[in-house]
Amino acid sequence: MAGWLQLVTFTAIALISALIPSLETSTCAIYRESTLGNALFITAHPDDETMFFAPTILSLVSQNVSVEALCLSNGDSGGLGSMRERELYEAYSILGVENVRILAHQQIRDNITLQWDSKLLAGIIQHHLEHHKISTIFTFDEQGVSGHPNHAAIPKALALVINSGVYPGIKAYSLVTHPLPIKYSGIAAPLLIRLSHVVGWGKDTCVLARTRVSNLAGYLTTLRAMRKHDTQLVWFRWLYLAFSRYMWVNDWAPLQTA
Numbered sequence: 248m249a250g251w252l253q254l255v256t257f258t259a260i261a262l263i264s265a266l267i268p269s270l271e272t273s274t275c276a277i278y279r280e281s282t283l284g285n286a287l288f289i290t291a292h293p294d295d296e297t298m299f300f301a302p303t304i305l306s307l308v309s310q311n312v313s314v315e316a317l318c319l320s321n322g323d324s325g326g327l328g329s330m331r332e333r334e335l336y337e338a339y340s341i342l343g344v345e346n347v348r349i350l351a352h353q354q355i356r357d358n359i360t361l362q363w364d365s366k367l368l369a370g371i372i373q374h375h376l377e378h379h380k381i382s383t384i385f386t387f388d389e390q391g392v393s394g395h396p397n398h399a400a401i402p403k404a405l406a407l408v409i410n411s412g413v414y415p416g417i418k419a420y421s422l423v424t425h426p427l428p429i430k431y432s433g434i435a436a437p438l439l440i441r442l443s444h445v446v447g448w449g450k451d452t453c454v455l456a457r458t459r460v461s462n463l464a465g466y467l468t469t470l471r472a473m474r475k476h477d478t479q480l481v482w483f484r485w486l487y488l489a490f491s492r493y494m495w496v497n498d499w500a501p502l503q504t505a
């Protein structure tokens with residue numbers, strides 16, 4: 248089943264990319280890489296980085312921005328924690344990131360029914376920032392793309408850190424959660440963005456959205472990284488990889504701190 252889906256996906260992408268060959272990364276690079284300093288991606292589970300954040304990670308790495316990662320759990324909800332840790336390191340390595348830390352905390356575990364305590368999480372993030380020189384943080388918004396409560400807990404905790412005033416220079420951005428029809432717009436998303444630039448639409452929208460777009464090579468790298476998450480590659484995840492906008496495009500907004 249998975250092989251069949253792969254074949255259909257690759258064939259569709261090859262045909263479409265042959266029609267429009269020049270998708271560029273960082274089409275809307277409105278914030279200059281030189282101002283980002285050291286960038287930190289905070290995620291909840293192994294595979295979040297690949298399924299949701301890869302267009303931005305690849306874009307920053309390709310422009311020599313220093314990228315670090317903090318994953319707040321080892322994804323042990325199915326008893327596969329140690330395997331998923333290894334998968335995370337291997338996936339990040341394919342995305343070009345070697346500085347990866349996985350948190351091990353009894354109250355911050357991969358569990359869809361567990362509400363992570365915001366104050367506890369804020370303290371953990373703050374502790375990490377004390378030991379790492381970070382200028383820009385990228386994470387989920389309060390919908391967490393998939394609605395997973397562990398994802399949604401991160402921006403709430405990060406807002407507490409930002410509002411504490413201890414790190415006034417740190418910039419923080421949230422990955423915008425889109426409604427379902429846009430979320431599953433797949434390869435149409437980068438093509439429409441590309442088209443809007445060709446015809447001169449959407450330039451203001453681009454400035455507001457801080458959009459990062461993968462080209463075909465970036466998409467294929469993301470697929471390679473996802474193959475490292477072997478424990479997660481059940482049939483419906485192949486559908487996600489084929490049709491998710493987040494495999495191609497990331498839209499960013501400043502973190503809500505109010």
Ligand SMILES: [Zn+2]
Nearest residue numbers: 291292295395
């Ligand atoms: Zn997750």
